[in-house]
Amino acid sequence: MTKLATSVVFKLNNGKTIPALGLGTVPSGDPKHVKDQVITAVKAGYRHIDTAWYYGTEEYIGEALKELFDEGVVKREDIFVTTKVWPSFWHNPAKSVDISLERLGLDYVDLVLQHWPIALHGDENGEPPAPKDKDGNLIYEDDPITGEKYIQSYNKLEDLVETSKTKSIGISNYSIPKYKRLLPHIKKHKPVLNQIEYHPHLPQRELVEYFQHQGILISAYSPVGSNGAPVIKIPLVQELAKKYDVTPNEILSAYHILEGRIVLPRSSNLERIKTIVRLPELSKTELEELYQIGVKDPQRYINDPWGYGLGFRWWKGDTLTKVFD
Numbered sequence: 001m002t003k004l005a006t007s008v009v010f011k012l013n014n015g016k017t018i019p020a021l022g023l024g025t026v027p028s029g030d031p032k033h034v035k036d037q038v039i040t041a042v043k044a045g046y047r048h049i050d051t052a053w054y055y056g057t058e059e060y061i062g063e064a065l066k067e068l069f070d071e072g073v074v075k076r077e078d079i080f081v082t083t084k085v086w087p088s089f090w091h092n093p094a095k096s097v098d099i100s101l102e103r104l105g106l107d108y109v110d111l112v113l114q115h116w117p118i119a120l121h122g123d124e125n126g127e128p129p130a131p132k133d134k135d136g137n138l139i140y141e142d143d144p145i146t147g148e149k150y151i152q153s154y155n156k157l158e159d160l161v162e163t164s165k166t167k168s169i170g171i172s173n174y175s176i177p178k179y180k181r182l183l184p185h186i187k188k189h190k191p192v193l194n195q196i197e198y199h200p201h202l203p204q205r206e207l208v209e210y211f212q213h214q215g216i217l218i219s220a221y222s223p224v225g226s227n228g229a230p231v232i233k234i235p236l237v238q239e240l241a242k243k244y245d246v247t248p249n250e251i252l253s254a255y256h257i258l259e260g261r262i263v264l265p266r267s268s269n270l271e272r273i274k275t276i277v278r279l280p281e282l283s284k285t286e287l288e289e290l291y292q293i294g295v296k297d298p299q300r301y302i303n304d305p306w307g308y309g310l311g312f313r314w315w316k317g318d319t320l321t322k323v324f325d
């Protein structure tokens with residue numbers, strides 16, 4: 001019988017645990033629909049929900065959780081909830097987390113991530129999330145490559161661990177150079193994970209090995225390549241789905257979970273959510289074949305303008321082929 005992805009948990013570097021399969025909650029259209037997605041996912045066995053202040057879905061996740069708790073489907077301690085602090089809140093992550101907790105209807109979250117390692121110019125409510133000048137250029141608080149405000153912001157997140165508002169903190173969209181600049185300034189709490197785009201078209205072995213060596217887990221976002229699910233179309237993914245009698249989505253989740261990475265699929269299709277739960281046991285050779293697809297043909301699908309300049313690299317074997325600076 002095929003194993004279940006919903007029953008795999010990983011250990012974090014602070015001794016706590018995290019379910020390997022988490023539901024992504026970026027809205028596809030009306031954010032209200034996320035309520036049913038969360039209820040469906042939890043009833044199908046998911047125990048990890050990934051959200052962010054930026055997504056505008058926390059309120060509906062809160063409604064779903066309240067219903068699930070009230071009906072006795074799960075208890076608060078059974079569910080792992082992640083939220084994130086947007087860079088326009090770099091100056092006051094505590095306020096961002098207070099807003100998220102209020103919207104989620106929770107006393108604490110399990111994990112707060114620094115969403116991007118940059119500082120954007122925001123007011124006391126983090127507005128606007130993408131501040132632009134009259135020429136349409138993003139307004140940063142300091143230089144996105146050489147600036148240090150993202151480090152100060154991480155240090156403020158560390159203070160949050162000392163409160164009861166979050167159990168753990170982590171990072172997202174960190175390249176190796178960005179992390180190397182943060183590392184000497186960490187006061188007490190190392191990040192437990194780095195959430196990055198990762199799928200067979202964007203394998204980043206150097207980055208993954210670096211963070212694994214630091215004891216920091218990798219959490220893979222956009223596992224099917226986000227809107228339009230381009231990664232599903234890879235012929236090898238289709239072949240493996242047939243071979244193991246699972247969906248292509250489950251192959252793409254197994255690609256991460258079997259290698260110790262958390263994976264965050266998202267769907268507005270409730271039937272699809274229910275089917276992304278099995279864990280086919282792909283062989284080492286098959287995992288390597290999937291990995292090689294992106295070595296030959298790397299594609300990044302989340303191309304947010306604030307993602308440039310962060311020092312992400314694509315490698316072909318040992319040769320640096322492209323730098324996204």
Ligand SMILES: NC(=O)C1=CN([C@@H]2O[C@H](COP(=O)(O)OP(=O)(O)OC[C@H]3O[C@@H](n4cnc5c(N)ncnc54)[C@H](OP(=O)(O)O)[C@@H]3O)[C@@H](O)[C@H]2O)C=CC1
Pocket residue numbers: 023024025026028050051115172173195196220221222223224225226227228229232248249264265266267268269272302
């Ligand atoms: N930290 C960060 O900066 C980021 C974090 N994330 C997190 O990761 C989560 C997942 O990433 P996300 O980019 O949302 O996307 P995914 O890679 O999970 O892609 C979801 C999209 O693929 C479609 N899809 C999935 N399966 C199929 C299929 N079999 N056939 C056709 N279409 C399909 C879905 O459509 P449908 O709704 O019809 O199923 C949906 O539009 C996010 O929701 C968020 O929580 C994502 C990006 C950045």
Ligand SMILES: O=C1Nc2ccccc2C1=O
Pocket residue numbers: 026052054115226302304
């Ligand atoms: O920062 C983000 N940019 C995105 C673009 C698409 C989906 C999710 C996200 C993020 O979390």
